[in-house]
Amino acid sequence: MNMSEKEVTCDEPDQVDVFGTISHSITSRDVLQDIKSDQTDDDDEDGVSIKRSKLETNTISNKHVDLVSAEKSDDNVIMKTNKKSEWEILEHQGPIFPAEYTPLPDNVQFIYDKQKIKLSPAAEEVAGFYAKMLDHKYTENKIFNENFFTDWRDIMEEEEKNLIKDIAKCDFSQIKDYFELLSENKKKQTTEEKKMLQSERKKIKNKYGYCIVDGNREKICNYIIEAPGLFKGRGDHPKMGKLKTRVMPEEITINCSRGSVVPKPPAGHQWGNIIHDNSAFWLASWVGKVSGKKKYVELDPSSTLKQEKDKQKYDTAKRLHKYIDEIRKSYTEHSMNNMSILERQRTVALYFIDKLALRAGNEKDDDLADTVGCCSLRVEHVELYDIKDNKENVVEFDFLGKDSMPYYISVPVEPHIFKNLVEFKKNKKDTEDLFDDLDTKSLNEYLKTLMPELTAKVFRTYNASRTLQMKLDAFNKADATIDEKVQHYNQANREVATLCNHQRTARVPTSARAEKLEKEIKQARLKVDIAETEDSRESARRELIKLENRLDQTLNKQVALNTSREHYMDPRITVAWCLKHDVPLHRVYSERLLSKFQWAIKLADKDFVFG
DNA sequence: AAGTCGACTTGCCTGGACAGGC
DNA sequence: GCCTGTCCAGGCAAGTCGACTT
Structure with a gap:
């Protein structure tokens, strides 16, 4: 689509029909024009205007709602509602909108x-x-x-x-x-031509893609409002194919600090609302047409505020290590005979969450795909075998988890866990809840009694990070090359991803390829063994590593490493290991992760241990 | 006490840039 | 150079969990 082709045709608010045909004014041309004029007058150095526009603030001032300052008049209210102020100054340009529709040429019908x-x-x-x-x-x-x-x-x-x-x-x-x-x-x-378009995009990003939070210039994650289209749900989603109509400025609530420059809506339009809620991180919000859920324009993970939260998350997970032995005792050593049904269900659920890294499993509305987590498991998702594959007390899980990803695993469990599962299934239909007395709310309430701030998801973070730590600790190959070290890291990463059941659909069938590579690796190993001279041994060894790397990559097609790297493995473990083994960080972290994990990189603690 | 909602975190997919083999 | 595969940022859907409502 040609971004600069559109004309600004409407400056009259009364011509705008929010839900009717869209023929006015929200175009990228607006954006480009803004940039040009801003560059010549009121822009400060990094492209974010800090000049206050009286006209803009005046026209919408009667709509202002100031949640937090209303509370500020009474400090007790803040304590009671637990609303923390997250920033003093939040200033941004508002989101931008996708180009409006260009009709098809007449000959296309x-x-x-x-x-x-x-x-x-x-x-x-x-x-x-x-x-x-x-x-x-x-x-x-x-x-x-x-x-x-x-x-x-x-x-x-x-x-x-x-x-x-x-x-x-x-x-x-x-x-x-x-x-x-x-x-x-x-x-x-x-x-x-590509370079031209790229630099135009960069200009837009420079103006709209950043905001000021308490004096810092921070990146915004999604500053372009979602384009209209057909809803693509995942799995068996009952709403797939529904129309996501164009989001108009009139539907958008802007959040910024009182007294900052109120962002300019596109010509001829107005924002739906403007608030100053400094207990929230978001810059703009609207209601998704298909889901009916609120959507947000948010800060990028590289922003100071998000990094702080990220660090807190890992600190909480790390703290669990001090409690974990005691918690595990509670579901392994204690007899469950004198427990209530609820207590026993809770114990078994916690066992699954800790051992198998299951998600909590909130109840879902039925206008969504039918997926489950731990608390929402149904009888049909769990098969019990006294003996399977020569193992006793085997539980077979088979269900669709988040994003409708299949979860299939067969695990032997402790006899008392097995005995309880038999009882939970007894006299129930396939479609009934396995843990019918339990829900995530009561589970998390219970977890809070074991450790402050403990919730079900903390176990996933804890066990993922712990797995990485132990796997990396096991690395002791003194003469390893950087490539070999990176390969080892990826191997550890894969173990974590497997634990968390992070999958991705291979774009091309890979199993045949993996088989072929395995054969080649066998032969390469043989070559290393039978090599007679030091030189030929060395070249055979290089060949072997190359093949092993390729097999790695092939296997990576089934397991998605990125999700755990981004969300589950404490970056301080990675930073420490890379320092210790002289592996450049950019070999394991992409640009995006390098900036997201600045907080850990700055610490640069070679002796950090997660545990 | 249960249900609903707001806000934030997690997660898979995709398009485009880039690299390496021919 | 072209073709093919790989990697990554970005897109937005789908979770979690606490607070608010009824």
């Missing part, structure tokens, strides 16, 4: 029942969303198609609605071909 039809812009835009997804499996899904068709017809004009009644008679192929052509053309852009 939608065909219904062999008849060419020029759709109204709104209907055409939505047809385009669908056409772009024709190569995807989604468009073969019955639910997806039904949801799409219903929502599409809802925004059609009467005439269109009367005509277009059967999705089977719809032919989007011309539209699809057109979008393919556009993306072909985009690929053919010269390096110069």
Whole structure:
């Protein structure tokens, strides 16, 4: 799409129709023009204006709601509501909006029942969303198609609605071909053209992608509002295919500090609301059309505030180490005979959460995909075997977890755990809750009695970080090369990812490739062993490492290492290990992680131990 | 006491940049 | 150079958990 093509056509607020056809004013051109004018006048050095605009603040001042200052008049209120002020100054430019819809050329047409039809812009835009997804499996899904068709017809004009009644008679192929052509053309852009677009994007990011928090310039995570499209739920989502309509400035609540420059809404528009709530981190929010849930424009993980929270998270997890022996005793050594059903269910649930790193498992609404965690496990998700594969008391889990990722594992458990599971399943239907007396709220309340701030998710962080620490500690190859060290780190990372069941769909089938590589590695090992000269041994060894690396990468296709690296492994462990073994940090952390983990890198404690 | 909601954390997927093999 | 595979930032969906409501 051509960002600079659009014209600003509307400066009159009264011409704006929030939910109707979109033909006014929110364009990237606005943004670009803003940048140009700002650069010549009121911008400070890093591109963020700190000049106050009286006009802007005046026009919307009657809408201001100041939550925290209302509370500030009474300190007790703050104590009671537990609302902490997180910042004094929060100043930003407001989010920016995706380019408005560019209608298709007249020769590109939608065909219904062999008849060419020029759709109204709104209907055409939505047809385009669908056409772009024709190569995807989604468009073969019955639910997806039904949801799409219903929502599409809802925004059609009467005439269109009367005509277009059967999705089977719809032919989007011309539209699809057109979008393919556009993306072909985009690929053919010269390096110069690409550079131009890149620098334009950079300018926009420089202006809108940063904010000021208490004097620090901080990166914003998602400063561009989500584009309209069709909802792509994960797994068997009942709402897949529903229309995500364009988010308008009038739907957006801005959060900034009182007295700071109120961000400028796009020409001809107004913000829905402006608040000054310094107990919250978010800069802007709106309500998601499909989910009905609030969405937020937030600070980037590299920001000071997010880094502080991240450190706190790992400190809490680290603290669990002091308590863990005692907690484990409670579910291994104590007889459960005199416990209530609730207590026994809680004990067994905690055992799973600690041993298998299961998630808490909140109750879910039924307008979401059917997935479970520990507390929401049902009878059908757990099979019990007195003996399986020569092991006693085996529990077989088979369920869909977060993001509908399959969780399948067979584990032997302590006899008393097994005995209780048999009882929890007794006289229940498959679809009934395994832990029918337990929910996450009461589980977490109980955990708080074991350790302050302890919740179910802390166990995942704890066990992930502990696993990494122990696996890295086991590394003692004195003459290892950097490559070998990195490989060892990845191996440790993979163990953590496996524990947390972090998976990713391989883009190409990989198992055949892995098999082939394994064979080659066997042969390479043999070559190292039989090499006669020091030179040939060395080159055989290099070859072997290369193959092992490749197998590593191949296996990595099934296990996603990134999620645990980003969210579960205390970065202080990694920093310490890299320092100790002279591994440059950028070999294990991407740019994004290097900036997210600044707090740990600055500490640079070679002797840090998670435990 | 249970249900709902707000705010924040976690997690998979994707498109585009880049690298390495031919 | 082109083709193919790899890596990563970014996108946004989907969790967790505490607070608020009823």
